[in-house]
Amino acid sequence: MEDRKSMVPKLPTNENLTDLIKCYNFAAIKHKNQRRKDLEATPYINHPIGVANILTEEGGIYDLDVIKAAVLHDTVEDTDTTFEEIEENFGPKVRSIVAEVTDDKNLSKMERKKQQIEHAKRSSFEAKLVKLGDKLYNLRDLDCQTPVGWTEERVEEYFIWAKQVIDQMRGTNLALEAKLDELFSKHILE
Numbered sequence: 348m349e350d351r352k353s354m355v356p357k358l359p360t361n362e363n364l365t366d367l368i369k370c371y372n373f374a375a376i377k378h379k380n381q382r383r384k385d386l387e388a389t390p391y392i393n394h395p396i397g398v399a400n401i402l403t404e405e406g407g408i409y410d411l412d413v414i415k416a417a418v419l420h421d422t423v424e425d426t427d428t429t430f431e432e433i434e435e436n437f438g439p440k441v442r443s444i445v446a447e448v449t450d451d452k453n454l455s456k457m458e459r460k461k462q463q464i465e466h467a468k469r470s471s472f473e474a475k476l477v478k479l480g481d482k483l484y485n486l487r488d489l490d491c492q493t494p495v496g497w498t499e500e501r502v503e504e505y506f507i508w509a510k511q512v513i514d515q516m517r518g519t520n521l522a523l524e525a526k527l528d529e530l531f532s533k534h535i536l537e
């Protein structure tokens with residue numbers, strides 16, 4: 348008689364699914380001690396997960412390397428994660444997208460803000476998508492609530508700066524850009 352074990356149907360392994368779960372798990376562990384700057388101190392991981400969700404649900408983007416990069420986009424900038432670790436676990440493509448959207452924390456805040464505007468234009472298509480999702484998520488947050496310690500003026504300055512970044516990458520994803528434009532016209536007086 349056949350061994351009972353061998354009669355259990357074997358499910359096909361779904362590499363895409365397991366890779367994606369590994370990616371969410373990696374980001375959740377890395378951001379575990381970090382909170383957003385809202386009154387409720389929302390877990391930081393809500394942000395990268397939300398950015399990935401904007402890309403799939405609103406941007407119609409299904410490139411897995413882009414989605415993984417969105418989930419991981421703040422790990423190197425804000426935690427002890429290295430680019431080598433990203434490459435070891437998720438490959439060179441994801442590493443390079445994450446690298447493109449990572450600010451150099453050695454620079455002054457003003458210099459970093461200036462560099463984002465300059466880098467936006469020559470970024471890859473994939474990095475631009477992550478940037479669009481990142482900015483849309485953060486601007487929606489600002490539209491609903493002023494982060495703890497921020498003045499109204501700082502919020503409005505962020506809108507003006509974010510528009511300068513987005514204006515460098517027009518024609519990347521029209522659906523996401525239209526949603527960003529609604530927020531810009533609400534907050535930036537021409």
Ligand SMILES: Nc1nc2c(ncn2[C@@H]2O[C@H](COP(=O)(O)OP(=O)(O)O)[C@@H](OP(=O)(O)OP(=O)(O)O)[C@H]2O)c(=O)[nH]1
Pocket residue numbers: 382383384385394421424481485486488489494505
């Ligand atoms: N709107 C908003 N932002 C919050 C909140 N909590 C944390 N952040 C993060 O703050 C950053 C925006 O604030 P800044 O003053 O520009 O940057 P800072 O973190 O260097 O102080 C964003 O970083 P980032 O994602 O790396 O984007 P960016 O620096 O490219 O804008 C955003 O994710 C929150 O409650 N609301």
Ligand SMILES: [Mn+2]
Pocket residue numbers: 394420421481
């Ligand atoms: Mn971000």
